[in-house]
Amino acid sequence: MEGIAKETWLHRVNPSVKLLLLLGVLIALLFIHNLNVMLLLNIVIIICFCFGTGISRKYALLFFLPFFLLFWSSVLTMALYGKGSTLWWEWGIFRVSEESFFRGVHLGFRALTFGLIGLIFVCTTHPVRLFYSLMQQLHFPPKFAYSFMASIRLLPIIWDEFHTIRMAHQVRGFSPGKGWKGFKRKLSAYAVPLLAQSIRRAYRIAVAMEAKRFKGNQKRTYYYQLSIGKWDLLFLLFLLGITGVVWVGSEWIQLLPNQDVRLI
Amino acid sequence: MKKGLKLTDILVTIVISLVFGVIYKLWSPIYSAVKPIGLHVDQLLYGMWFMAGPLAFLIIRKPGVALLAETAASSGELLMGSEWGLSTLIYGLIQGLLAELILALFRYKKANVLVVSLAAIASCAGSIVFDYFQGYIDALVWWNLGLFFIARFVGSVLIAGVIAYGLAKALEKTGVTGLVRGSTEADVRSLDD
Incomplete structure (x- = not known):
């Protein structure tokens, strides 16, 4: 992925820290069942992807194509075959209800958010730096x-x-x-x-x-020295900031119904 | 003999896995394109994402290889810019762990089509557990959910079980598996003759 993005501050965040924090975000996402919150979060993440990763427009579009496919396929499967009581449309085996439709849209946005977070990580992390950091910070063999x-x-x-x-x-x-x-x-x-x-x-x-006497144990020197510093703190604050913005914003901005998409 | 994986085993496993990482990445658009056909035809293709573990085990036949392979393949997929993002890592880890568990139950002694199919089924079950949290699959209509299960399990056995086994057999004929498997009892006996 190197060479297709300009360097931004996200590149300077320690790869291990970035990976662990983003995995945390991922787990947290599994507990968001509110459609409006999910949509707002998605918009913020898209903004981060477009302006935070320094990726050129051509590549951003190229990466985005399969994401759209995944988005629509996620929406359709749940919308057409999901359970729900408020029937909107029925044709043969297809049965679109209000609940299943919104659940489908929620799944689409969740898939998109998952994918974009992964893409933000990949676009701002050099693989070599990732593995050096895994060895130094997380004691990966x-x-x-x-x-x-x-x-x-x-x-x-x-x-x-x-x-x-x-x-x-x-x-x-x-x-x-x-x-x-x-x-x-x-x-x-x-x-x-x-x-x-x-x-x-x-x-x-x-x-x-x-x-060449490669031993593969911990006691060795490293060509690239990576450490944890101010950029990592900034990244943590940035994630907390996004959470706050989405949290407060969802009270004020309502683009989609503020409803729980789970089965009740 | 020293226990555990040697550098050779690890490097061979990871190279195979990264090849699968590329395949996994290319597989996603195919899967998404087939998905709207409905009736879960797409789930028949899902088994491809379990293939790295069983195949690597069939080639190297050592403890830990299946787990390493599946995790490495999913990281490879992530580094290619996977549509599934970081969740591939979690899927890979769960799928690898469960496949490894089945192989451990047979004490890594058996490497036939039945055992790898069981490992594929275990990986499949693991993926469904994570899907339950992520994809609300319990909210599908019952007949649809049934089809979903059947299609995914059948696909896993076919791709990660049968095709992986066939591929490993074909690789054995080329002789490369001898590089990594080390000496067998038959080899030791042949020295005495």
Whole structure:
């Protein structure tokens, strides 16, 4: 994700702190059942995403497309098949009631908020800094952290290999056929060589790391030193501020009914 | 022999998982696109998100691999900018833990299609528990909820059980699994001959 966003203050927050705090927010979100509060929160999060992450407009739109798809699919499933007593519309197996519709909309906004919070984290966190911070602040074993970092570096190679295989298939006129058999042939034609090569490569890297006396225990020095500081405090205050704004705001601004969407 | 996972095991597991992380990310739009068809056809596809754990176990066959694989795959998905955001981490952890539990019940000795299917079912159950909190699935009409359960369980067994097993068998033929599994009793015996 690096290189597509300008650096903002969110980039300076310690990745471990950011991860833990945002996970806390995520859990808290599960307890919001009020539609109006959810909508207001969503608007605030969208503003944070657009202006806080420093991401360019082109990429923001690109990321947003699958989010819209998820939003609508979440809304539709619950709206069409959910329980409810105040019937609005019925056609065959579809049965849209007031309750199910609002519950669906709530689910859509919740999914969108979940996704956007994740995206804010990813856009403002460099993977390398994340793993260095996990090792230093949360005492994550280096064996795992360095394996992650090495594996991330392998992904572009795997992507190139995928193209090579596809071109090789085209040149040789490989046609997997149709139906279940065709699917199976196609799957094994791509998955088996890609996975086999990845395993071989990972094995070679591990052997090389061990040959260089990589121990994978805690006592080691780090190239990047990360600490917890003022930006982390600011981030905590920022989250509390958002909570306050949404809390107070929901009393004054009512865009959608102030109702509990759960089954009563 | 030293217990636990060696660097080789961890690195191989994580590489496989990150490949699955990419697949998981690409799978989300497909899943969302199929979802409005209704009747929970989409749930048949859900099993793909359980595949990393069973497959990694079938390749490496050591304790902890399934949990590591599923968690790593979900972090990979997150780093790609997943639509599900940070909740993928929680899903991954629960799914991995439950799959690991099933494999532990068999003491990591059995690696057949039945055991990995059970592990897939356990992952599936874990995902449903979190869905209950997140998605109000109890508020679906009864016949719809029934279809939801059936489709998700069938999909999990097919994808994370049967297809994962088939894929692992195909990988065994390439010989790469020998790199990570270490020596078996048969290998030791062959030295004496």
